[in-house]
Amino acid sequence: MNVKKVGLIGCGAIGTVLAEAIERKLVECRELVVFDVDPSKAQKLKAALDFPVMIVESIDELLAQKPKVIVEAASQQAVKDYIAKIVSSGTELIVMSTGALLGLDINFSRVHFSSGAIGGLDAISSAALAGVNEVILTSRKNPKALGVYNQQERVIYEGYAEEAAKKFPREMNVAATLALTVKPAKVKVRVVSDPAVKRNTHEIEVKWRFGEMFLRFANDPHPDNPHTSALAAWSAIKLLQKLLQT
């Protein structure tokens, strides 16, 4: 297995930031192998980089290249379709579309998820071990980032993380990440569409056995994909750095 080879599924907003970080040598990687269902996305990424990039056309071709780590930056459906093959090949997998993991009964030892567009998961998972009483996520985004239209601030969703990740597969992976962190405890979710905000804002309140936490993240949306926060891509880069060092 080549320790310096990285596989990437999805050459969109996150995949591009990740590939650029590899090109800038922020991550120790000799070759990047990319797969996108839209071949033009993979071609565009390769053309923009001054770094060895191999384009493949299927998950089987990607696995045949034996990357040490594969980063999924595609969609929840992609995770559902490819995870079994990737896990059984022994490859480490970083999942960005975390909503897909909620419904899967899978051995997690080689499946990793980054903190994505939020953080503080170390403290939250520690508290979950002791016992959490309540976890509430309030996500506030500009209507454009939610794909809705409203002129006044409006709560467009209230419910639980599992349902939120299904209803908003592109925007509520954050809720899924929190749910995976505190499970079996539940995460209450509120999604607010607010024309007054430009940043994607996530507020997390945790009431646990020995205290309370309040975390707030205000992230610039990615210029090419307003659904995605720039922080999400950087969290994948950080995790990739760590996995390649082991």
Ligand SMILES: NC(=O)c1ccc[n+]([C@@H]2O[C@H](COP(=O)([O-])OP(=O)(O)OC[C@H]3O[C@@H](n4cnc5c(N)ncnc54)[C@H](O)[C@@H]3O)[C@@H](O)[C@H]2O)c1
């Ligand atoms: N965990 C988090 O906090 C977090 C934050 C932001 C985004 N995300 C998720 O990460 C994923 C990628 O985000 P993005 O902003 O880069 O999306 P994007 O739409 O900009 O790019 C996704 C790319 O993946 C490709 N793709 C889609 N399905 C595929 C498949 N089955 N096989 C191969 N390629 C496929 C698309 O053609 C596209 O080029 C999304 O699911 C998004 O919801 C997670």
